[in-house]
Amino acid sequence: MPPRSLPRPRPDRRTMLRYTAGTAAVLPLAALAGCSGGGRDPDTLRIAFQQFGSGTLMEQWIQRTAEAYTADFPERSIELVPIVASENDYFTKNELLMSSPRTSPDLVYEDTFILLADVAAGYLQNVDEFVESWEHWDDVVEASQEAVTAQDGHVYAVPTHTDTRGIWYHRGVFAEAGLPEEWEPTSWEDILEAARTIKEQVPDVAPMFLFSGMPQGEKASMQGFEMLLYGTEDRLYDEESAKWIVGTQGFVDSLTFLRTVFEEELTLSISQSLDPNIGESIYSSILPEGKLGILIDGSWISQNWTEDAPSPWPEWTETMNVVRMPTQDGGGSGWVTLAGxxxxxxxxxxxxxxxxxxxxxxLLTTENSVQRAIADNHITIRRDVAAVEEYRTYSPTAEFFTGLLEEAYYRPAYAEYPEVSSAIQQAMESVMTMDKSPEAAAADYDAAVRNIVDEDDVEEAS
Structure with missing residues (x-):
């Protein structure tokens, strides 16, 4: 592994950023599969990342960084490999690329939920030596350091940012429905009652939306199901016993909430809900056009409405409001959030x-991290970035979502989690499509978990 800083040649500012064919290379998997690992230029850095629909914020960030990097290292070039895919497809395609020396990128953008599974599969190497000497490692909060540390004690990635989740609601829809402008639900029932009021008073508007079903991938598990489950007394995994938990009432109750939403037609249609691109439609048109009242989603979504976004919506700062997600009946702290x-x-x-x-x-200098957070509505996991005034004030919602982080829950991102997450999505889909009752879907989930992990690593809820 490298030391923190490499010897840098005298910068040549006339050096042009060397991209394949003069621009960012969008290489299909078939083309990459034909590359010869032995013939690759070690001075060409191939970077794979997920491109979300028509958004290019990530590409712009890497390009800006590459300009500075190649000025200092003119003999090197950057080859971008944006993977335009839904969440689950991105993980699959990324793993396919990493599986062979012929196709492997040199740097990959990894969701921390999939990281340990990729470590277990042998796709990644540790970066211990880098983080030990990197000047900003101690700025990274402990929870984020732990998220990239495997059970063998080695660090396998460098975290960039985190996020939290809550409820976004449309002030205009609420006003038309006669609901309070400053809405503060204290239970799941409060959410359902608001949705029912919107359905009755504003029938051409979808009352609410939460991601659900297999096509939504991890969004369904985390933004949808786990925001419900962690508001009950139950969890997916018991950290003390190191076992996956099955047979919980909270799991059934979470699916029952979902069934109610679809049974009472308090959300978008089934076909829309199962559209893997529905998120982009919600952000670009459904919300801006006032066709959705309540959205359970993350801290980052207002990036879709900035001046440089594909669908700018400057009015969002006056139109949208955010509130904490309540627990099932107001118990515990009264609210819940998940962080990733x-x-x-x-x-x-x-x-x-x-x-x-x-x-x-x-990529991760303080200045670059601040600018990336502002452009993409991120929540920082670094103390040096959080101390910058420009970061603290960059968005009307920055303080709200950052304030949720201290008491956030994290997914049990062990190697088995991606399969467990898939079982959650299947349970959700069977309930939302009325194929199975919440109880039957929960039983299927329990059976799936027992097949995914060793029996000794499963415990029945008491």
Whole structure:
């Protein structure tokens, strides 16, 4: 592994950023599969990342960083591999690329929920030496350090940011429905009652939406189901016993809430809900056009409405409001949020890991991290970034969502979690389509968990 800083040649500002064919390379998997690992130029850094629909914020961030990087290292070039895919498809395609020296990127953007599964599959190498000498590792909050540390004690990625979740609601829809402008639900029933009021008073508007079903991937598990489950007394995993929990009432109750939403037609249609691109439609048109009242979603979504976004919506700051997600009956702290995050990781077959980690250092300077947070509505996991006034004041919702982080729950992102998450999505889909009752879907989930993990790693709820 490399030291924190590499010797840097005298900058040549006349050096042009060297992209494949002069621009960011969008390489299909078939083309990459034909590349020869032995013939790759070690000075060409191939970077794979998810491109969300028509958004190019990630590409712009990497391009800006690459300009500074190649000015300092003119003999090196950057090859971008944006993967335009839904969440689940992105993970699959990324793993396919990493599985072979011929196709492997040199740097990959990893959701922390999939990270340990990719470590267990042997796709990634640790970055211990880099983080030990990187000047900002101690700025990273402990929870985020732990999220990229495997059970073997090694660090396998460098975290970039986190996120939290709550309820977004449309002030105009609420006003038309006669609901309070400053709405503060204290239970799931409060949410349902607001949705019922919108349905009755504003019938051409979808009352609410939460991501659900297999096509929505991890969004369904985290933004949808776990925001419900963690508002009950039950969890997916018992950290003390190190066992996955099955047979919980909270699981059934969460599915029952979902069944109510679809049974009473308090949300978008089934076909819309199962559309893997529904999120982009919600952000670009459904919400801005006042066709949705309540959305359970994350801290980052207002990035879709900035001046440089594909669908700018400057009025969102006056039109939308945010509130904490209540627990099932107002118990506990009274509210709940889930936090996640992304990271940069070095694949096992990276051409030159030293070059890979040197680029991470450029990507994650304090200044670059502040600007990235502002552009993409991120919540920082670094103390140096949080101390910058520009970060603290960049968005009307920044303080609200950052304030949720201290008491946020995190997914049990062990190697088995992606399969467990898929079982959650299947349970949701069977309930929302009326194929199975909440109890039957929960029983199917319990059986799936017992097949995914060893029997010794499962416990029945008492």
């Amino acid at each position: 995050g992304w990271s940069w990781a070095v694949p096992k077959h990276a051409t030159d890991p030293e070059i890979s980690t040197s680029f991470i250092e450029y």
